Amino acid sequence: MFQKLTKLTTALALSTAVAVPAFAELSGTLRITSDMSNPAPRAVMEKMASDFDAMHPNLSVELTVVDREAWKTQIRNALSANAPDVVNWYAATRMTPYVDAGLFMDISDLWSEPEMAALASTKGAMTLDGKQWGVPYTYYQWGVYYRKDIFEELGLSEPKTWAEELSNCQAIIDSGRKCYTIGSKYLWTAGGWFDYINSRTNGYDFHIQLANGEVAWTDDRVRATFANWRQLIDMGGFIEDHQSYSWQEAMPFMIDGKAAAYLMGNFSVAAFRDGGLTDDQLDFYQFPVINPDVDYAEDAPTDTFHIASGAQNVEAAKAFLLYVTSPEVQTAINAGDALGQLPVNANASVSNDKFIQQGFDMLSNNAGGGIMQFFDRDFPAEMASVGMEGLQEFMVFPDNLDDILERLEDARQRIYK
Amino acid sequence: MSPALTEPSKFKSWYRKNDIAITPWLFLLPAVLFFATYVIVPIGQSFWISFHMWDGLGEKTFVGMDNYERLLGLGDQKMDRKFETSFWNNIKWLLLYLLAIPMGLFIALFLNQTVTGIRLYKSLFFFPFVISQVVVGLVFSWFYLPNDGLFDVMMSWFGIDIRGGVLGNPKTATYGIIAAGLWPQTAYCMILYLTGLNSVDPEQVEAGRLDGAKGFRMLWYVILPQLRPATFIAFVVTIIGALRSFDFIAVMTNGGPFGSTRVLSFFMFEESLSEFGFRMGYGAAIAVVLFFIMLGFIAYFLYQMWRDEKEGR
Numbered sequence: 210m211f212q213k214l215t216k217l218t219t220a221l222a223l224s225t226a227v228a229v230p231a232f233a234e235l236s237g238t239l240r241i242t243s244d245m246s247n248p249a250p251r252a253v254m255e256k257m258a259s260d261f262d263a264m265h266p267n268l269s270v271e272l273t274v275v276d277r278e279a280w281k282t283q284i285r286n287a288l289s290a291n292a293p294d295v296v297n298w299y300a301a302t303r304m305t306p307y308v309d310a311g312l313f314m315d316i317s318d319l320w321s322e323p324e325m326a327a328l329a330s331t332k333g334a335m336t337l338d339g340k341q342w343g344v345p346y347t348y349y350q351w352g353v354y355y356r357k358d359i360f361e362e363l364g365l366s367e368p369k370t371w372a373e374e375l376s377n378c379q380a381i382i383d384s385g386r387k388c389y390t391i392g393s394k395y396l397w398t399a400g401g402w403f404d405y406i407n408s409r410t411n412g413y414d415f416h417i418q419l420a421n422g423e424v425a426w427t428d429d430r431v432r433a434t435f436a437n438w439r440q441l442i443d444m445g446g447f448i449e450d451h452q453s454y455s456w457q458e459a460m461p462f463m464i465d466g467k468a469a470a471y472l473m474g475n476f477s478v479a480a481f482r483d484g485g486l487t488d489d490q491l492d493f494y495q496f497p498v499i500n501p502d503v504d505y506a507e508d509a510p511t512d513t514f515h516i517a518s519g520a521q522n523v524e525a526a527k528a529f530l531l532y533v534t535s536p537e538v539q540t541a542i543n544a545g546d547a548l549g550q551l552p553v554n555a556n557a558s559v560s561n562d563k564f565i566q567q568g569f570d571m572l573s574n575n576a577g578g579g580i581m582q583f584f585d586r587d588f589p590a591e592m593a594s595v596g597m598e599g600l601q602e603f604m605v606f607p608d609n610l611d612d613i614l615e616r617l618e619d620a621r622q623r624i625y626k
Numbered sequence: 627m628s629p630a631l632t633e634p635s636k637f638k639s640w641y642r643k644n645d646i647a648i649t650p651w652l653f654l655l656p657a658v659l660f661f662a663t664y665v666i667v668p669i670g671q672s673f674w675i676s677f678h679m680w681d682g683l684g685e686k687t688f689v690g691m692d693n694y695e696r697l698l699g700l701g702d703q704k705m706d707r708k709f710e711t712s713f714w715n716n717i718k719w720l721l722l723y724l725l726a727i728p729m730g731l732f733i734a735l736f737l738n739q740t741v742t743g744i745r746l747y748k749s750l751f752f753f754p755f756v757i758s759q760v761v762v763g764l765v766f767s768w769f770y771l772p773n774d775g776l777f778d779v780m781m782s783w784f785g786i787d788i789r790g791g792v793l794g795n796p797k798t799a800t801y802g803i804i805a806a807g808l809w810p811q812t813a814y815c816m817i818l819y820l821t822g823l824n825s826v827d828p829e830q831v832e833a834g835r836l837d838g839a840k841g842f843r844m845l846w847y848v849i850l851p852q853l854r855p856a857t858f859i860a861f862v863v864t865i866i867g868a869l870r871s872f873d874f875i876a877v878m879t880n881g882g883p884f885g886s887t888r889v890l891s892f893f894m895f896e897e898s899l900s901e902f903g904f905r906m907g908y909g910a911a912i913a914v915v916l917f918f919i920m921l922g923f924i925a926y927f928l929y930q931m932w933r934d935e936k937e938g939r
Contacts, residue, residue, distance in 0.1 A: 281901045285683060306904065310683035394882060450772035452883040453794035585902070594902035602884035605790065616707070623696075 236267035239525040240293040243272065244280035249549070253542045261532055268525055288312040292519035294526040300334035300511040301582035302420070302589055304342055307515075313342045314516040319527050327555040328534055334511050334582060343515035344530045345553040347543055350568030351401060351508035351583075354477060355470035356463060357492040359386065367494035371409075371437070374497045378446045381469045388446040390468035392459030393604060396597035400584025401472055403600050404508050405496045407434040412503035413579035420587040422625030426617040432610075437499055439607050452605055460484055472496070474510065475550060478564050493567050495575060506578030507571065510586060511553070595620040669917065676910035682898075686907075693911035708885055709912070712893040715800050716869070716919070719889060722804045723811060723868035727860050730815025731853075735845070737816070738823045748820065755813040763877035766806035767793060770878075793879050796886035803874050803887060811867050815860040822856030823849075858930065865923055869916075890916045 239261075245254040251274055262270035273293070275283060284296065288307060298304060298313075307313045319325065320332065320341040331345045360366070360377075363384055368374040378388040393399045408416040411430045418424045419431065441447065448462050457480065462468040464484040471477065481491050495505065514533055516526045532538060539557035543550050549562060551569055559569045572580070585593040599613040641648065676693055678686040691700070699705025737748050754762060769777050772791030781788065788795050792802035826849060834848040850857075872891045879887045881896060888896070890912060896902075898909025 282899060285904070289683065306681060306683060310681070312683065395880065396882070450790045450794050453770075453772050453791045590902040591905065594896075594900075598882070598884050601882065605794075605883065619704075 234267070235265045235525045235528055237522045237525065238269050238271055239295070239522050239529060240271045241273070241295045241529070242280075242287055242293040242297070243274050244277045244297040246274050246277045246280075249547065253547045257533065257538065257542065261529055264532075265525075265528075288517050288519070292517035294516060294520040294522050295529055296515050296517055298343065298513050298515050299582070299586050300331070300343075300345060300513050301586045303582070303586040304335075304337060304513075304515075305589065308337050308342050312518055314518045314520060314523070315340045315342065316344070316516055316527065316530070317341045319344070319530060322531070324531060324535065327536065328553055330555065330580075331511060331553050334580070335513065343513045344534050345511040345513050346533050346539075347548050347550045348509050348511040348553060349475040349550040350572055351405075351472070351474050351496075351510075352568070352571065353470050353472050353494050353496060354463075354481065354564075355492055355494065356466065356486075356490055358490045359384075359466060359469045360492075367492075368497045370497055370501075371499040375440060375444070378441060378444060382445055386466065387448045387462065387468040388441070388470060390448050390459045390462040390471050391451045391604075392454030392456045393451045393601045394453060394455050394458075396594075396601050397583075397585055398456050398459075398473075399600035399604055400593070400597045401474075401508060402438065402604075403434070403596075404581050404584050404587075405472065406438045406499065407431070408506040408578060408581060409496060409499035409503065410434045410437055411500070413506035413581070416506065416581065417579070417587065420592075422589075422592070422621050426614045426621055431614065435603065435607075435610055435614075438603070439610075442604060442607050447604065452601055474508075475564055475568055478562075479549065488563055493564055495571050504578035505576050506581055507576040508581045508583050509551075509572055509576075510583045589624060592617075592620060592624050672910045672913050672917070675906055676914050678907045680906040681904050682906045683904075689907065693908050697908070697911050697915065708888060708893055709890075709915075711886060712888040712890045715887065715889045718800055719804060719807075719868040719871050720865065722801070723807065723864050723871075724861075726808050726811035726815045726864050726867075727857065729808070729812045730817075730860060731819050733812065733816045734819030734823060738820060752813050752817055754810040755817070757810075759807075759810065759873040760877050762810055763803075763806060763874045766802070766809075767878045770802055790883065793887075794883055796883050799879055799883060799887045803871070803878050806878065807867070807871055807874050811864060814863060814867075818856050818860045818863075819853065822853045826852050858934075862927055869920060869923075890919070 241258060243254045245251055254274060255272065258270045258272040262268065275287075280297070284298065284307070287293065287296065289312065292312070298307070304313065317340045320328075320335075325344075328344065331348070332341065335341045335343055335345065355367075359381070363380050365377045365380060366373075368377050381388045391398050391402070404416070407419070410433055415424065415430060419426075424431070448459065448468055451459060456473070456477075460471070460477070460480055461484070463471050464481065464486060478491070482488075495507075498505070514530055516523065516530070520526050533542075534554055536552075536554045536556035539552035539554040542548055543552040543557070543560060543565075545560040545562040545565065549560065549565065551565060551572070552559060559565060581587055584597060588596060596617055599617050602609055603613055675686070677688060677690060679689050679692070680686040695701050695703055697706050697709050733751055737744065737751060741747075769775055770792040772778055772788075772794060775791065778788070778791060788798055793799050830848055830852070831844070834844055839848060870891060871889055872895065875881060875887055875889060875892045876895075881888045881892055894909050894912040894916065897905050897912060903909070
C-alpha cells in the first residue's frame with residue numbers, strides 16, 4: 210500500500226510541476242464534494258485535493274467525501290443550498306435534471322482551451338443543449354468476463370458472432386454449467402444486457418433513439434432484440450433465481466465454476482481477483498456481433514466533475530478541472546494501483562493491467578458504432594427505472610413480454626411529453 | 627393618571643376574569659405551535675404539491691387533478707399498476723400483521739409463570755424487537771436465500787421448491803416479508819400482554835375458578851376482558867407497524883421482484899425521493915391517498931378512545 214501511494218505521489222508531483230504556471234495566483238477556498246467513497250477512489254481523491262492544495266499556496270482545498278450511493282440523492286440538496294464549488298456526477302442524460310434546473314455551470318469556455326482537445330472523444334457525453342457541463346475523469350469498459358480455464362476445458366474460443374455465442378453456450382450447458390451469471394436484484398445488471406443486445410441487433414443510433422423516446426417500445430425492432438435475448442434465456446443460459454441476488458452475490462457462481470461468464474463492467478475484475486481467480490483463469494472478450502450490418506457500440510460509463518452554478522471560487526474550480534484532466538494526473542489516477550480504469554485524456558498512458566489494456570484497445574479501435582453511457586444514464590430516470598424493472602421481469606418470465614412492452618410504451622408516451 | 631399606567635391593571639383584571647378559559651390555552655400554545663408547524667402545515671403542503679408537476683428543483687407546474695387521475699385511474703385513464711399492487715399489498719400487510727396479536731398473547735400466557743430464570747426467557751423472547759428492523763430484514767433475507775438459505779433447505783425436505791426463492795418469486799415475496807415483520811411485532815405484543823397480565827385481578831381469577839371456569843373458558847371470559855386495554859394498544863401499534871413497513875421492504879427486496887412487494891409508503895418514497903425518483907407531485911399524491919387510508923384508522927381509534935373514556939366515567 211505504501212509503495213502504491215509513493216508511486217502515485219511521484220506521478221502527481223510530476224504533474225504539479227507542469228500545471229503550476231497557468232494558475233499560480235489562485236486564492237481563497239476551493240470546496241469539493243466528492244462521491245469517491247470506496248477505499249481506492251477515496252485515496253485518489255484525497256491525494257488530488259491535497260496536491261492541488263500544495264500547488265497553490267494561497268488556496269486552501271476543502272474536501273468532503275460523501276457515500277457514493279447516498280450522493281445520488283443528496284446531490285440535489287447539496288447543489289441547491291450553499292453549493293460547493295466542484296462536485297462529482299455522471300455523464301450524459303443523467304446530468305439533465307441539474308442542467309435544466311441551472312445547478313451545473315456551463316463550462317463551454319473551458320472546453321475551448323487548447324488542453325481540452327485531448328478529451329475530444331468524451332465531449333459528446335458532456336454536451337447537452339450544445340454546451341458542455343463538466344469534465345470526465347475516468348471511464349471503464351463493459352464486456353464479457355469469462356473463465357478461460359472452462360473455455361479451454363471445453364475446447365471453446367471467444368465467440369465473435371451470435372451463432373458462435375449460442376453454440377458455445379450450448380456446450381457450456383451440456384457440461385452442466387450455466388453460460389452466464391447475473392444478479393438482477395438491483396435491476397441495472399439487466400440494463401447492461403439490454404444495452405448490448407439492442408445495440409448489436411439494431412445499432413447504436415437506434416438504441417439512442419429509443420433512449421430519447423423517439424421509437425415505440427412495441428416496435429418490431431425492439432421485439433427482435435428481445436427475441437435474440439430470449440434465445441439465451443430459453444436454452445437456460447442464465448443462472449436461476451438471479452432476481453434474488455445482487456451483482457456481488459452472483460459472483461460466486463463464476464468463481465466456483467458453476468457459470469462460465471459474466472457481462473459486467475471492469476470494476477468487477479478486482480472482485481474476481483479477491484475471490485481467488487488468477488489472470489490465467491479470468492479473461493475478457495467483446496460482446497459478439499449479432500447483426501453484421503451494425504457496428505460495435507460499447508457501454509463505457511464515464512464519471513465526471515462539475516462546477517456548481519453557485520460556486521464561490523469559479524477560477525479555482527476551473528483550474529482544478531484542468532488539473533484533473535491533465536495527462537499526468539490522468540495517468541496517475543487511472544493507474545492499476547489507483548482507480549484501475551481508463552484515462553480520459555488521449556495523451557495519458559494506460560495502465561498495463563491486462564483488462565485495462567484490452568478495454569482500451571476495444572474502445573479505441575473497435576467501437577465504431579458509438580459509446581453508450583449505460584441504460585440508467587442514457588435513458589431518463591423514470592424511463593430507466595420502469596424499463597429495468599421490465600427487463601428483470603422479462604428475464605424471469607419471458608412470456609410476459611407483450612405486457613411488459615405495453616407498460617414500457619405507456620410510460621414512454623407519458624415521460625417524453 | 628396617565629393612560630399608560632392604567633393599561634396593565636386593565637389587562638390584569640381582564641385576565642383575572644377570564645383566566646380559567648385562557649390558562650389552558652397558554653399551556654397548550656407551544657405544543658399547538660409545534661404540531662402546526664411540523665404536522666398540520668406539511669400535510670397542507672403535501673396536498674398543494676400533489677396538484678403540481680415538480681422535480682423538487684425547478685418551478686412547479688400546476689396540473690390540477692392530473693396526478694390523481696393517473697394514480698387512481700379516474701376518467702379515461704387506467705389505474706397506475708404500481709398503485710394497484712401497492713394498495714393490495716398494504717391490505718395484505720394490515721390483515722396478516724394482526725396475527726402478531728394472538729401470537730403475542732399466546733407467548734405472553736406461556737411465559738407468565740414463575741420458573742427459575744423466567745426473566746431471562748422473557749428478555750430472549752423480547753430480543754427481536756430490540757434489534758433494528760434493518761438487521762431483522764437482512765437476517766431473514768439470508769434465511770430465504772434460494773438453494774443455500776435455511777428456509778429453502780427446510781422446504782426441500784418436504785419436496786417444495788419455490789421458484790426464485792421466497793423473495794424472488796412475486797407470488798411469495800410479500801408474505802415472506804410479512805413473516806419477517808411478524809417476528810419483532812409478536813415480541814412487541816407479547817411485552818404489552820405481559821404487563822397487562824401483571825394487573826389481572828387474582829380475586830377475579832379465584833372467583834372464576836370457584837365457579838368452575840378453567841382452560842379456554844377462563845381465558846375468554848375472565849382474563850381477556852381484563853386485558854382489553856392491552857389488546858387495544860397492541861392493535862394500534864400493529865396497525866401502525868403494518869403501515870410503516872417500509873424498512874423491511876427496502877432491505878429485503880427493494881420493492882422487487884418486478885415491483886411486486888411495493889406498498890404505498892415505499893411507492894411514495896420511490897417516486898419522490900429515490901435515485902430515479904424526484905417526481906414530487908406524484909409522490910405527494912400517493913402520500914395524500916395514504917393519509918386518507920390512515921385517517922380511517924385514526925378516526926376509528928379516536929372514536930374507541932372517546933367511547934372508553936365515556937364508559938369509564
